[in-house]
Amino acid sequence: MxxxxxxxxxxxxxxxxxxxxxxxxxxxxxxxxxxxxxxxxxxxxxxxxxxxxxxIPYSQGAHPGMAAGPFQILGFPWPADPGVAYVEHRAGALYLEGAHEIHAHNVAFEHLVALAxxxxxxxxxxxxxxxxxx
Structure with missing residues (x-):
């Protein structure tokens, strides 16, 4: 809350x-x-x-969100800051800050949006x- x-x-x-x-x-x-x-x-x-x-309805079948599980992308208003991808797992959480990691999660998010x-x-x-x- x-x-x-x-x-x-x-x-x-x-x-x-x-x-x-x-x-x-x-x-x-x-x-x-x-x-x-x-x-x-x-x-x-x-x-x-x-x-x-x-x-994303069941009718879409398998989708990229099923493979890696839930994630969050945190974006910031500063152009020089590419953001953070946040991924929870059983043993804790990861804050992914590498450009390629953030890009991969942004691409996955764009695919999910397109399917939804x-x-x-x-x-x-x-x-x-x-x-x-x-």
Missing amino acids: TRQTVLRRSADPLRLWAVLSEAVLRRVVGSPATMREQLLYLAEKAGHPKITMQV LSPDESAEMVREIAEEYA
Whole structure:
């Protein structure tokens, strides 16, 4: 909850672009009521001007996000700073700062974005899945 405040702050809020697998939306965690509430919250937040959410539907089959697992790319406003790729694993986490490592993750992200539904279609899919828990 604390991390979410940077998206809502009035002075220079951060930008979030998330690409999720449909599997994440269908994996039940908690009760059906909790699932519905969480999914509706995601769909609502996806409409925020600084948040983009896209879903890769099952129909896309295997995709680059499945091989290496989840990752985050942290970008910074300074032109000389190429950013950081952050990868969590069972034994900890890696902060990848090499130009080739960041480039590889940016390319993977671009492929995932291309495979995913549009933001509007994604929000609609999330709402439809949420209603399955009603």
